[in-house]
Every structure is written in structure tokens, then in C-alpha cells.
Amino acid sequence: MTLTVSNLRGWYGAAQILFGIDLGVADGEVVALLGRNGAGKSTTFRAIAGLLARRDGQVTFGGTDVSREPVYAIARRGLAYVPEDRRIFADLTVEENLEVGRQPQRAGVPHWTPERLYALFPNLGTMRKRLGGAMSGGEQQMLTIARSLMGNPSLVLLDEPSEGLAPKIVEDMAHAIRALKAEGLSILVSEQNLHFARLISDRAVIIERGQVRFAGTIAEIDANAEICEAFLTV
Amino acid sequence: MSFYVAQFLTGLAEASSLFLVACGLSIIFGVTRIVNFAHGAFYMLGAYIAYTLAERFSGAIGFWGSLLTAAIIVAMLGALVETVLLRRIYHAPELFQLLATFGLTLMVEDLAVIIWGPEDLVGPRAPGFKGAVMILGQAVPSYDLLLIVLGPLVFGLLWMLFHKTRFGVLVRAATQDREMVAALGVNQRWLFTGVFALGIFLAALGGALQISRDAVNHTMDLRIIVETFVVVVIGGLGSVGGAFLAALIVAEFNAFGILIFPGISMILMFIIMALVLIVRPYGLLGRLEAPTRAVIAAAIVWAPLSSAGRIAVAAIVVAVALMPFGVGDYWLTVGSEILIFVLFAASLQFLMSTGGLVSFGHAAFFGLGAYGAALAVKDLGLPLLPALACGTTLGCAGAVVIGWFCVRLSGVYFAMLTLAFAQIVYSVAFQWTDVTGGDNGMLGVWPDAWAASPHTFFWLALAVALGGVVLLRMIVFSPFGYRLRAVRDSALRAEATGINRMTTQWAALIIAGTFAGLAGALFAFLKGSVFPDSLGVSTSVDGLVMVLLGGIGTISGSVLGAVVYKALSIFLVSQTDYSKLVLGAVIVGLVVVFPGGLGGITARFSRLRPVLGPAPPARPESLG
């Protein structure tokens, strides 16, 4: 397992959102974290990435316990976090956005340069000097992923990459995620859309109200109508 | 004609100095979101240290080396302050950071007096720039020409830094979203320290460059900080280009304004700021601040006092009312002063906690109340109670006018515009000597015989303060109070529910201003005199400190905050010559130890319970 999360709990202010999440991602695996809005998917990601002010429990990444490490140190170990709301630097150009994400080369993981990323996301290559704020939602989604890849991660946390995108762009996104998997990256992706998850992932974990309610393959979810009905927005 | 050219060049030189200081403040705010009140203090330290060094090392290298070294030393001090103090409070509410840096300013002012003495110090002339250059028949100091070149040069260097280096790109990114920058593997701690040191370096350099133009003294910090705030707000917080443009505008208006309207030269800058903010609410090159993300509101819903609470409050009030039978006149006078500030602080808290409007100029209404009462006594010969009514009315009228402008803005810009208006009122009181007595103030404002003894005045103050606080609390729980909170919680939802945000906030400001005016009017009678200080920045900040100490999340914690703060400051002034140093240290200490305010301490413990608990079952069936 490249990432192991055990008994992860998290709070926003006084409000506890996560009540002991357990999950794992193996090398080169794509795992979907499913659940509806407010179930705790984004909070789980933020807790793993170290962005939650108050969290508890264990997060092991690449064999090291990172649950007490600051945000930047976790990122430097090769754990990339791609937020749901994209958080593009609107006043920076595409090139500059990528520059912010740049980190030194790391052994054993794919090394990304702007040129390689422009090849993966051809749209971005045509707008290197464009300001982040002047891009469409789909282009921003590509850029936020590319920006995180500049840190040469071994694991990417993708928070709802399909959110708010036209179905057509979502299909492009699915292709890009498959390409990353082919590069050998491990990916934990959160989704509300089971159809999208089915296109990209090997396994799925369903959470609801801050607790894991199901873990297994997508086929097992498909076979279990009750789970779909209760926890997913299908 | 040539005279105007010379005047224009003087303006440009002034603009360069102003730009150095202002862009430092702007850069620091952009990344750390800290409105650094201590910026003026660092500017002053730059000047003092440069003076000391330049006295010791002569010659061109000695002089210029001194300026640069001074700026570097102060920048290192800044880095120290950032690592030791500010790092602890980045997560505290914005106002606390302002408060901490204000405390720092107080400390530096006293330290400067201890180290360099209270006198004006005049530094050496700059080697190589001692003379003047004749331009169109007018003598222009060559040092001014140097400054004129320096401003754009620094601007250019900063532009290169921000666009051509990785550090600069990271700073610009962090200005927009510092959390995301950290999530991309950037150690923000060093980024923040670097940015803070850079901003302080620019401020200190600005101060150091002044030593051969102007005297160095321990009040230069407050003067420059107010000017700097004005420039930064006109230009747009966080924008270096905006700071450059605004510095030019302000300096040129000053240079020519003094020729055309000598009487209102002090006010001119604030009028420009008010006008700019009304036309462009976020400054010339600024932009709307994104709302702070993911604010989880307190899990405690405000409610009126329980009957047990009421009994406890009544017991305290009775105990306080019995004080005249137990303590001497001096302590009763102190007690009256504290009670007056209880009302002042409660009025500001109504605005801040219920209204969500942070005012930096609340002293305007307090001072207007004081002057209103004094004028009623001196010019109209009115007795105490009608004079109090006059003062209150003037405070209210001031709030009507000032409020009309201010509610067009929000957040930091609202705070700055209130500051600007308070400064305008202050300048009027200061300069309109015929009516207000200017700096000499108005003396002989004594109450009628029935209220003249310290104990009757104490009871009067108690009755007014108690009545005021009770009325304000009643308003909090009235339909209007809910409407005001609705606007504070979500202006979007409030407007979509038919509530007029502006008139609501305007009414809140008028209510707060009226009560502050009442407190001010009473204050005039307590002291028997009124001075422009009652309208000054320090009075406004006193009010802020009281509210923050009391806990901004409470309804009337400021009552406690006012008692503690006022008692402490009166005690310190009587005990030590360095009251600012001690008070500053106390403020800084309190902010670090109790980031929730005194009133927040109890809430802190009770809020630790988890509020989202494991899931009550969903009830979708109950729909439809």
C-alpha cells in the first residue's frame, strides 16, 4: 500500500466531520472515494493532505507516518492534492501556475516538465501565456491537475474532477486519468457520479456522514442496488 | 509656471517616499493578510538606526552604507517579529493581528524614547546631494531629484522580482491562495518571513531616506502609518502598482492642495480617499476580496440572559451602585471613566459583533458627543441634561452623514473609510480654532451642582451605561437585530429575502454612533474639558481593544473588556513613565495567550463538544 489511512477523524471548528475513516491505495491503483456532498469526501482529502487544522488518526504514505507533518512536507513526499474547486491562481499565467507546483525530480516516479504536460493536455499548450482566471472550467480542471503533477507525485488525490463539467469534458477527463494510471501513478479520486467512477477506477470506498460504509469493487456496488440507493447519487 | 513645476517635483519626491512605505505594507497584506499597524514603527526604527549609524560613519560610503544597513537591520528585526509573534496568530481573526501589531507600535514608541530620547534629531545631509539644482529658475533640492528617480526604480525592481523570479511567482500565488501554495509543497513559513522582511525593509528604507530631509522623532510612526493606510487603500490592498499610483496622487494633491486650500491641507488626503472608495470600493487597482472560505459559525445561538443570569447581573449592578459608600472620590472618578468607556465599547461591539462592521473610527462619534456637549455648555449656556442631549444628537448626526458613505463598502475597506472620516473630524476639531479651541481644547465643561459631586456623577454614569447596554441588548434580540445579523451572516441571502443591506447597516451605525455620542458627552462633563484627542485614532483603537478583549463572538463581553482595559491603562499611567511599553506588552501577550478574548475563554471550553455528532438518520420521507 502506498497510502494507508486508519481511524482518521477530522473537525471543522467544533464540528466533527470524520468519524474514523479507514482506506488504502496500492501502488499504481486507482481507488474511487464515493459518497454524496457533505459525506466527508473533501474533508477526508484535506485531512490526508494535512490541510485540516484539527485531525486525528494515522496516515501512512510510502511507509512513513505523515499524520503530524505540515502540509508542504507531505506534498514534498510526493502526495499531490487537487482540490475540488480547482483553486487556480487566477492572476498567474498557465506557465506561472505550473511553476508554483514545480518540485525537484524524485526517484522512481514519472518526472513531469511543462512540455510533457502540454502533450498530455494539448489545450494547455495552446494557452501558455493565458491568465488562469481567463480559462474555462474544463481548462482550469486540466491546469489544476497539471500543476500538481509538476511536483512529481507518486500519489494524486483528485477531488471531484468531474464536478460542474459538461458530460463531454468529463469524458476527456476520464481519458486523462487513465493516461496517468498508465504512467504508474496511484490515484485516489472522489466522485459522486458512479458512471464516471466506473470508467476510471479499480476499487471503490463509499463514505457517508464521515464513516466508511462500503469498500469493494465497482462490480460489487453495481450488484448491490441497496448501496447505490442509500449512499450514491445515481 | 516654473513655481508649479518645482511644486510638482516636490510632490514626486514625496510620492517616492510614500510609495516605498506603502508598497511594503501592501505586499505584506497581500500574502500574510495582516494589516501591519507596526509598519510605521518599523519606518521610524529605520530612521532612528540610520541616524545613529550615519552619525558614526561619515563620507559617502558611510552615509549610504548607514541607510542600507539600517534598513537591513530593521528587516531582520521584522523577520524576528514575524517568527516569534505573528506566526502564532496567523490563524486568529484578522483584527487580532491588527491589535498585536498595534501593541507592538506602542512598545516601539516608548523604546524609541528610552533609547534616543524625546527630542527631534536632525541627521547629516546626504553627501553629493547637499545642494539644489536650478530647474526653470527654481531651486529644487538635488536630494528630491534622487528620490524621484528612486521611486520608479524600486517599482521596476519589484516588478522584476515578482515576475521573473520563482520567489516572486510564489509570492503572487500566495497572495491569491496561500493554502494552495502550501499544498503544492512550498514551505510557506519561509515565504511569509521573507515577504514580511521584504516589506519591512522597504518601510525602513523609506524611513532611513528621511533623515536628511526631516527631523527624526518618536511620533513619526503614527503620522506615516495613517498616510500609508490611505495610500494603500486608495491604490487597492495588495497591489504594488496601485500603491505607486496612489502615492503619486496623494503626494501631488498634498503639494498643490497646500497652495489652494491651506486650511484643510490635513483633510485633503482623506477626502480623496473617501471619493475614490465611493467610486471604486476596492481601490484604484484593488479587487474584491474573496470571502474567507469555510467559516463554520459558532454552534451557540445567542439568547437573552436566563433568569439566573439576570439575577447575577442585578447583584453586580447593586454592588457597583454601593461603591460610593465604600471608596474615595478618586476611585469614583476612575469608576465613572470606566463606566463611560463601558458604554462606548458596548456601542462599538453592537456594530462589530451584531453588525459585523469593524470600525476604526468609532472615536468620531464619541468625540462629536463630547464637543456637542461642550459647545452646548459654552456657547448656548445649557445645563447638564440638555447638553448631554445635544452631544448625543451631534454623535447621531455624525453617524448619519459618515454612515451614508461608509456602508457602501465592507470589510477592511469599511474600516479604513471610517478611519478616514474620523481623521477628517479630528482635523476639523484641530484646525477650527475659533469654535473648538483647536489644540487648546475647550475648558470649563462642568456638570450642574446636583451632579457635581463624584458620587452623584458616578451614579449618573452607572445609570447611563447600564441603560445603554440594556437598550443595545434589547435591540440585538429585536426584529431589527435579527435583520442586522441576517445581513452579517449572508448579505446574499438577506438581499434575496427582501432586506436592504445598506439601510440596515446604516441604521446600525446610527444606533452605535448615538450611544457613542452619549458616552462622549458624559466624558466631557467628567473631565470638564474636551480635546481633539477624544476624536483621535488612539481612542478608536482603545474601543477596538476593549471589544476584542471582551470577545467579538459575544453580545456584550466588551463590558468586561472595557473594565479590564481601562482599569489597566489608568493604573499603568499612574505607576510608570513607560505606560505604552507595558500596555503594548500586555496587549501582545493577551493576543497570543487568549486569541478568543476574555469573554471567549468560557465559550472556548463549552465549544469543544462535537456538534455534528454521529448522524441523526436522514428524514427524506417527511418531504412532500
Added chain:
Amino acid sequence: MSASPNLLAVEGLRKSYGGVHAVQGVSFSLEAGEILALIGPNGAGKSTCFNMLNGQIKPDGGTIHLKGEAIAGLPPRLICRRGVGRTFQITATFASMSVRENVQTALSTFAGQDRRLFGLATRQHRHEADGLLDHVGLLAQADRPCAELAYGDLKRLELAVALSGKPALLLMDEPTAGMAPRERIALMRFTASMARAQGIGVLFTEHDMDIVFEHADRVMVLNRGEVIAVGTPETVRRDPRVRTTYLGEGLVYARPVEGGAP
């Protein structure tokens, strides 16, 4: 054609930002009791349209008539007072208040009592507020702080607040985002029955095509600021232009379009 005007009639609505035409000449109408869905890719102008209807954004041109009265360009609070209620994509509620107080505040605003400086606000409109909360299924949680509510409950609270002004037109921005399927269906059914019973016109945006095709009477598709299709759900989902610009091959929603990839 009846003599009475449409509930909502929009004609030639336009808005640009610095040369970008966010909305260019949008026209449509909506009848009382009708449910109209507004769909399209991100950046197609849906939000701009919505915000112009409720007054948050001033249109550059075009007219909006509510029950025959021109409302284009009025501020949100006046449009609201003329009978337009709205819910937001990211729920906007009064977070420092209890659930009931949220509704009471709205009710006292509509009753014109929100200027009163005295009298306990929590004693006003209590009964009416509880009625509305019961209606949306939140009565049991009336005393809870609004900040504690689960996401779906916040959406229902918003609906109760929007309904307290007895609107003639309800604008709902992604009303079911983040809800469980059963909750979604219940909410949309509730909305539909309320719209029919009280003659309220409903305009909603939604990214979930299953909700759109299931619950809307008519669907309007926006692309690059223009209406590219409007009609019954069945006609719109077959429209080739809608499929190329928005719906794609149908891989990512439940019922694929005939002829699309599985």
C-alpha cells in the same frame, strides 16, 4: 392564448463582461405551475442568467416581465418583494441563528416588521415558521443551530426561507446537488406538487441529467450565452446540437441516449 400575461417573460436578455458576451439575447417564458430546467456547460451563462433574473446582476439589455411588470435591473430585495424567491447553489443561510429563527427573520421581513427595535424577535411568526418547517420536513430540527445542519437539510431550510415570501416564481440553483437519490426525488416531487398546487413557476439549473429529464416540464439549453434548444425533455435529449456541445456520448449519466456509446 389567454389574455393574461405569462408569469415570466424574458426578451433579448444580454450581459457582457469586458468584451466577453456571457449572455447574448436570451428569450423565454414561463407559466404559473410550470417547471423549466436550464442546462448547459459551465460558463454557458446559466449563472449570469439566474443572477439577472433575481437582480444580483444588472442586464446590459433586454426585458424581464414578471406578471406583466418590468423587473429588469431592479435590486434583488425589490425583485424578491415582487414575488421571486431563490435558493443558491452554495447554500446561503443565516448561520448564527437557529433553524426556526432563519425562517422567522424572513417572515418578519416580508411582514414589514423588521424595522422594530424592541420586542423579542423569537416570539414573532413562530407558528407560521413552524408550519413552513413542517412543510419541508425540518420541524424536528427547528431549535438546532443552523450551522449544525447536514447539507441536504440546509437546502431544505433555504427552500423554506425562499417560500416564506409566498413567491410567484421560484429560482433554484442546483437544488438537489449533494443529496441522496431518495432525498432528491422527494425534494423534486415536493417542489413539483407545490408548484402545481400553488401555481408557482419554477426555474432550476442542474447538472444531474437524470433529475432534469425526469422532473422538468420543459428544458432549455444554453451554450456560449445563447439558447440552442428549448422543448420537452425528449426533444432536447435527441437534439444533435445539444449532444455535441453538452451531453456528449452519454457515458456519464444513467440512461444513455439511443445510438450513443453504452
